[in-house]
Amino acid sequence: MSSRIIETATNIMMPFMILFGIYIIINGHLTPGGGFQGGVILGSCALLLYIVFGIKKQAKKLSILENMGALIFLFVGILGIIFGGFLFSNFIAKGTPGTTLSGGTISIINIAIGLKVATGFALLFFIVLQYIERRD
Amino acid sequence: MKGIIGIIIVLILGVLIFSSLRLEYGNSVGITAEMYIEKGVSETGAVNLVTSILADYRVYDTLGETIILFIAILGVSMVLKGDKK
Numbered sequence: 001m002s003s004r005i006i007e008t009a010t011n012i013m014m015p016f017m018i019l020f021g022i023y024i025i026i027n028g029h030l031t032p033g034g035g036f037q038g039g040v041i042l043g044s045c046a047l048l049l050y051i052v053f054g055i056k057k058q059a060k061k062l063s064i065l066e067n068m069g070a071l072i073f074l075f076v077g078i079l080g081i082i083f084g085g086f087l088f089s090n091f092i093a094k095g096t097p098g099t100t101l102s103g104g105t106i107s108i109i110n111i112a113i114g115l116k117v118a119t120g121f122a123l124l125f126f127i128v129l130q131y132i133e134r135r136d
Numbered sequence: 137m138k139g140i141i142g143i144i145i146v147l148i149l150g151v152l153i154f155s156s157l158r159l160e161y162g163n164s165v166g167i168t169a170e171m172y173i174e175k176g177v178s179e180t181g182a183v184n185l186v187t188s189i190l191a192d193y194r195v196y197d198t199l200g201e202t203i204i205l206f207i208a209i210l211g212v213s214m215v216l217k218g219d220k221k
Contacts, residue, residue: 028184029191034186088195106182110191
């Protein structure tokens with residue numbers, strides 16, 4: 001399913017969509033949004049790429065990235081035991097509220113969840129689309 | 137029979153809607169909500185209160201959601217990647 005119009009529109013829109021998803025993840029502690037929402041935006045970017053440009057074999061790398069996201073999340077929690085005393089304690093300095101480098105572990109957790117959700121949804125779409133292609 | 141069930145459903149929905157009109161929204165209930173609103177910014181450093189609850193106070197909930205997503209992807213890949221014909 002590829003026409004010249006869809007390919008050109010995707011080429012124009014794709015950088016802005018990816019930038020918007022990353023912005024939603026990075027600014028999760030300042031504006032509405034967060035890891036899940038930005039991750040879903042990035043995952044739907046991957047879906048658009050699959051639909052327009054076809055599927056290539058990248059599933060193994062995606063699952064590695066997804067596991068990395070989950071492991072970063074758990075690693076931050078375990079570092080919280082060492083430095084703060086309990087699981088998932090906010091042990092990094094909080095900073096001034098309202099700036100990008102505030103919130104302590106919240107932004108790290110948001111980035112880890114965003115990585116995990118984005119690659120997870122990309123993997124999910126990849127598997128389902130590959131299954132549909134194989135059946136046809 | 138269908139008419140009676142329909143009348144009962146409409147009555148139940150009407151009672152629910154008209155009783156929900158009399159609820160008061162915007163008033164804080166309980167100590168926990170007051171604590172989040174007063175101390176949320178100073179304790180977590182995040183301006184967005186929803187994120188500070190999701191990623192700091194109730195981070196176990198987020199961990200559970202992550203595990204649910206992981207298990208969902210695991211199940212889909214187990215079911216749909218099985219046949220290689």
